[in-house]
Amino acid sequence: MSKDSMKTTCPYCGVGCGIEIKRTDIVGDESHPANAGLLCTKGAALSECVKSPRRLLVPTIQGTEVSWEQATDEIAERMFSAIAQYGPESVAMYLSGQLLTEDYYVANKLMKGFVGSSNIETNTRLCMMSAVSAHIRAFGEDVVPVNYDDIEQTEMLILVGANSVWTHPVLYRRIEAARANNPNFKLVVIDPRETVTSRQADLHLCIESEGDVLLFNGLLRYMIDNRAVDSKYIKQSTDGFGDVWRHLQEVKYQLHAIGANLNVEWDDLRKFYDWFMTSLTAITMFGQGVNQSQTGVDKANAIINCHLASGKIGKPGCGPFSLTGQPNAMGGREVGVLSTQLAVHRGFDPQSTRAVQDYWQSPVIANKPGLKTIDMFDAIEAGQIKVLWIIGTNPAISMPDSDKVRQILRRCSCVIVSDISADSDTLEYADVVLPAAGWGEKRGMVTNAGRILSRQRAFTSAPGMAKPDWWSICQVGGKLCELLATHNGFEFPNEAAIFREYAGLTAINETSPYQFHLSRLAGITDQQYSTWQPRAWPFDSKRPFADGVFSTPDGRARFVWVSPPEVNNDQWWMNSGRHRDQWHTMTRTGSIPRLASNEVEPTVYLNSASLKRLYLTPGYIAQIRRDKYSAPVYARVAVDDGLRGQQLFMSIHWANRYGGKSNVNRAIGCEVDDLSGQPAFKSWPVEIEAVEMGSYGLYIGHERPLPSSDYRCFQQEHHCGIWRFANIKQLTQDDFRLIRGEKILRWELDECWMMITVKRDEPLGLMRITGLLAVSDAPIEMDYLQGVALIGQPLALDPLMAFSSSKVRRRLICACYRVTDHHILGAIAESNQVSLNDLQQNLKCGTNCGSCLVELKSLIQPIEDELLAQQEAERVEEEILRGDSDDDLIEEFVTIGREPSDEDINQSKSQ
Ligand code: SF4
Structure with missing residues (x-):
């Protein structure tokens, strides 16, 4: 540095x-x-x-600003009295995969060693826990056996349930580069949805929803039938293969039966199985399509079974690779900040609890698992949990059945929320609010999906009174220790000291079958911590499981028999997920205009056949419900013919400020995978129907009172905002209140009525446009970017007319330079050239971060193909006119009964 x-x-x-x-x-x-x-x-x-304008700056109690001293006193006292009156299980913490390792460590120590309860969870439960549980079932420990360097060393990469071009863009570019450097590299995508990622693959298996277990069981059966399993490896390093083998003898695991059940071409299926069987190396990366399911753990174990049976694990370029969603979800798993683990990969056996309590010198130790996230919220509802401390996450939006979660939070006796953003919906239910330091303001360690420990460093100061989470937890911890009359286990001068203590605790694994330990870092100095360079554990460069020895008591990995679930495909089901440019509930990314302009409003996607069947029209509003009793989620309808069958897709990001009531999790139920406790965000049965809206509206300008709406969303632009709304009741001009001092122009157009608000710019004596409102009985299709450009401009008729008659729906391709499909198609039409280089030079698209390159190429490829076909047709036509077309020659040769070779054609031409 x-x-x-x-x-x-x-x-x-x-x-x-x-x-x-x-x-x-x-x-x-x-x-x-x-x-x-x-x-x-x-x-x-x-x-x-970093410059987010909507930060929390001061601690509050019941909305009143207080000092940190008062806020942390209040929390410690609320915790102490709950413990004294109702026992340690009445206190809970709910954290985030965004926290740093040091935050996790002190929170885990506080809950398990000083409160004496395991009711501490992170939102990792919602995204990674199926993989964690599968690792523990198969390997005896939650260890990812692969890292990113393996991508360059593999010849086959299978992506299961992950649209990585959008969700892990940099990782996908690494896959793309590895593929470009190895002509034998094969990319297979397994996804019930055709995505921008699946379109890049050598093979896309568009399987039925929840078909993963059947698919991978079929692969294992295929390997067995073709004697392609690694018998030596199975014998030396695994246990349970015989049981799996016996189950796989059923007819339903034969190739033809699997093809029919999964609705996949027999040839494609065999191609995938043959590739896996004959490739010397293979990585199976899996994402939320695997994890976020009621059978998520089984899916992951079905994948792991195939790697164990083929011996494709513990070797370069080989293994099952669970993708993590959040920056430090892995760090949380390592610390053990989950209700089902004690600490540092240890469970609640007497040896582990004794070792951890001795190390912490704590007055108590949690000796049994606590409640998983969904159960934890049920326990709050039942009045068993009285104090809940939420840090860095927004469960009012991110949990399934989010309406119920809101009711539960409302009823909880004491909700403490630590966050950086005033936009978190969960703040509405907080008794105590703590302003947290954010990225760039706090220091700590994170671990990524590939076990690489990296530093987050502070390069700017936190605004207002915001403090790092570890600091606020330690303040409360110290005060609770005083109330409990025990020694203070939370006197840490800085993050490095916390990290040292944490690394020291991991030493309990050194003499155990567990692979995870960082004990070498127990003596790391402040200086070494400050200058830490990213490195993956194990630090001795040993690959996990390279010696064929796993973390189970006998050192053998376990084959786990997993039976495919019964699936009802004759229903509408919601596949929810991330959109390309947004993050979680938009509290950090929603206010950044270039990130806000990719998906501009809550949208539900379906294929054309579904649209017809449901009498839905693109652009109009539909309502989605879990069942007829649940509240509707309103969303704009759009076509995506990549969605197979009765599948719907909606992005997860729409929270209150940006998406009104269009939070998809209101329609997703709380049923979970029994083992992992992970909800089924990717395959939830729903109902969908059109809604008759009386009015659709678009308002562009500065914030102003708008009538309350059934559907409403907000998009941030640099100098103004864009509100889109729809009301079941018809809106009239009287529904819009005027602001003092503004003048209004009213227009009646064929398709809508408009109000243009203007204000006098006194020094110049100009009337400037402050807002543009259009209301119609049909969706407003005006080009909002033209409208945005008019805000603040002097009132002039021509640009207003141009805006009112514009009808462009744009799709953002390059967020860095805000280049839309409209710009790209316009540039191509103007120059009649389809060259990526030309487009990059003229429009700069894809020249900054480059993560839109795949989409850019997908957009121009069909046009390029069409242009080439057109040029070829013109060339042939010219040749025919000249009388020397190859087709004429071909006709000539066909008459003599064989196809002409190139040589024949050349000879004939030269005659
Ligand atoms: S979100 Fe951050 S960590 Fe993830 S791919 Fe983009 S730049 Fe990398």
């Missing part, structure tokens, strides 16, 4: 890209092993996220 730059890590996804903070810029860290300098659109927009 030079004096002029500082290195840190991206706070968004589990790829864990390194970032370099330069004097005037934030760029990718070329030396970081996760990204080698690459960033995606979200990473590239980080400088805008």
Whole structure:
């Protein structure tokens, strides 16, 4: 690190890209092993996220501003009295995969060693727990046996249930580069939805929803039938193969039966099975399509079974690779900040509890698992949990059945919320609010999906009274220790001291079958911690399970028999997920205009056949419900013919400020995978129907009172906002209140009525446009960017007329330079050239972070093909006119009964 730059890590996804903070810029860290300098659109927009205008700045109790002293006193006393009156299980913490390792460590120590309860969870339960449970079932420990370097060493990569071009963009570019460097590399995508990722694959298996277990059981049967299992490995390093083998003898695991059940072409299925069987190396990366299911653990174990049976694990370029969603979800798993683990990969056996309590010198120790997230909220509803401390997450939006979660939070006796953003919906239910330091303001360690430990570093000061989470937890911890009359286990001078203690605790694993320990770092100095360079554990460069020895008591991995679930495909089902440019509930990314312009309003996608069947029209509003008793989620309808069957897709991001009531989790139920406790966000049965809206509206301008709406969303632009809304009742001009001092122009147009608000710019004597409102009985299709450009401009008729008659729906391709499909198609039409280079030179699209390149190429490829076909047709026509067409020659040769060779054609031409 030079004096002029500082290195840190991206706070968004589990790829864990390194970032370099330069004097005037934030760029990718070329030396970081996760990204080698690459960033995606979200990473590239980080400088805008740091300047977020909507920060929490001061602690409050019941809405009144207080000092940190008062706030932490209040929390410690509420915890103490709950413990004294109702027992330790009446206190709970709910954290986030965004926290740093040091935050996790002190929170886990507080709950399990001083409160004496395991009721501590992170939102990792909602995204990773199926993989965690499958690892523990198969390996005896939650260890990911693969890291990113394996991508360059494999010849086959299978992506299951992951749209990585959108959700892990930098990782996908690494896959793309590995593929370009190896002509034998095969990319297979398994997904019930055709996505931008599946379109890049050598093979896409568009299987039925929840078909993964059957697919991978079929692969194992195919390997067995073809004698392609690694018998030596199975014998030496595993247990339970015989049981799995016996179950697989059923006819339903034969190739033809699987093809029919999964609705996949027999040839494609065999191709996948043959490729896996004959490839010397293979990685199976799996994402939320596997994890977020009621059978998520079984799906992951079905994948792991295939790697164990083929011996494709513990070797370079081989293994099952669970993708993490959040930047430090893995760090939380390592610390053990989950109700089902004690600490550092240890469970609640007497040996582990004794070792941890001895190390912590704590007055108590939790000796049994606590409640998993969904059960924890049920326990709050039942009045068993009285104090809930939520840090860095927004359960009022991110939990399934989010309406019920809101009711539960409302009823909880004491809700404490630590957050950076005033936009978190959960704040509405908080008794105590703590302002937290955010990315760039706090220091700590994170672990990415590939076990790489990297530093997040502070390069700016926290605003107002915001403090790092570890600090507030330690303040409360110290005060609780005083009330409990025990020694203070939370006197840490800095983050490095916490990390040292944490690394020291992991030493209990050194003499055990557990692979995870960082004990070498127990003596790390402040200076070494400060200058830490990213490194993957194990630090001795040993690959986990390379010796064929696993973390089970006998050292053998377990085959786990998993039976495919019965699935009803004759119903509408919701596949919810991330959109390309947004993060979680938009509290950090929603206010960044270039990230807000990809998906501009809550949208439900369906294929054309479904649209017809449901009498839905693109652009109009539909309502989605869990059942006829649940509240509707309103969303704009759009076509996506990549969605197979009765599948719907909606993004997860729409929270109150940006998406009104269009939070998809209101329609998703709370049933979970029994083992992992993970909800089925990816395959939930729903009902959908059209809603007759009396009015659709679009308002562009400065914030103003708008009538309350059934459907409403907000998009942030640089100097104004865009509100889209729809009402079941018809709106009239009287529903819009005027603001003092503004003048109004009213227009009646064929398709809508408009109100244009203007204000006098006194020094210049000009009337400037402050707002544009259009209301119609049909969706407003005006080009909002033209409208945005008019705000603040002097009133003039021509541009207003142009805006009112504009009808462009744009799709943002390049977020960095805000280049839309409209710009790209326009440039191509103008030059009649389809060259990526030309487009990059003229429009700059894809030249900054480059994460839109795949979409850019997908957009221009069909046009390029069409142009080439057109040019070829013109060439042939010219040749026919000249009388020397190959087709004429071909006809000539066909008459003599054989197809002409190139040589025949050349000879004939030269005659
Ligand atoms: S892929 Fe994007 S969001 Fe994920 S860590 Fe890298 S820059 Fe951040």
